[in-house]
Amino acid sequence: MTDAPADAGPVIDVHGLNKHFGDKHVVKDLDMQVQRGEIYGFLGPNGSGKTTSIRMMCGLLTPDSGTGTCLGFDIRKQSAEIKRHVGYMTQKFSYWDDLTIRENLDFIARMYEMKDRKQKVDQALESLGLASRAKQLTGSLSGGWKQRLALAACMLHEPRLLLLDEPTAGVDPTARRDFWEELHRLAAQGISVLVSTHYMDEAERCHKLAYIAYGSLLAQGTAQEIIDSQQLTTWSLRGDNLVQLGSDLRQQPGVDQTVAFGNALHISGKDADALERTLKQVAAERHLQLEPAETSLEDVFIYMMKQSTDNFAEAGA
């Protein structure tokens, strides 16, 4: 096994990655860097190229063009070495229902030809809180426990990088919170995590984020940097019949987007002056309560998704 320099440079460093499936350009000129101990969130609408990007970055799929390294190994030429140091959790739970948790982990340990198998499995059961359920059949576990088993399985060979593809889809909020506590514990030990998600609360727990739509990376940075990058101003308007109000407002000058949040409507726009004039007038006419609001990550993601949908449609793609 070839060892890559452990602490030298970014854990993922890719430039100009492209991938086509047939005539579909699924990933376009992707540049990305992930640092050691960083939790990096990957967001974007369904089918935007997240899984394809993750697979290229860990050497499972060869890009049509572009270059890069993962853990210091060349993504084109050294995929076997990358796989030895990466834990990959796919979207689909792929363990045996009729084996117990321990048997599933033992099977994975055999696949990796680990010498101290029993000790490694015991450690994994202990550190992910699975010890009390070690003898339970996997098929009878709830979604949260299955996902904990999947994490234990992809941590078994002590990878330095975790690639997690929507690891918490369909899992309840408490189990998701526990899962994220675990990710932060691993990151604090220097393990890097690239995780795709559709959940806003999870996005906010990442150190850095990338937003990808129709194969193009539209923004990357900390949550605050992504919010700032779109230069939106947002106001909150309270009142009755928010659906009708939203639809009326979307025709008005300065209003780029309206999103209902509980009993309030978030209204955002790029032209701050025009937006303020419109909203003050509407609030006065209809006796509504108007307040400036912080632009949230969710406001910004909805805005970017809408922009990219429009651009995609205009391009006739």
Ligand SMILES: Nc1ncnc2c1ncn2[C@@H]1O[C@H](COP(=O)(O)OP(=O)(O)OP(=O)(O)O)[C@@H](O)[C@H]1O
């Ligand atoms: N092996 C393949 N052959 C042909 N097309 C593919 C293949 N894999 C993915 N695609 C297509 O590439 C596009 C991007 O898919 P990908 O799975 O990377 O998106 P995603 O962002 O991970 O989506 P989701 O959020 O739904 O998981 C989709 O249009 C998908 O249908």
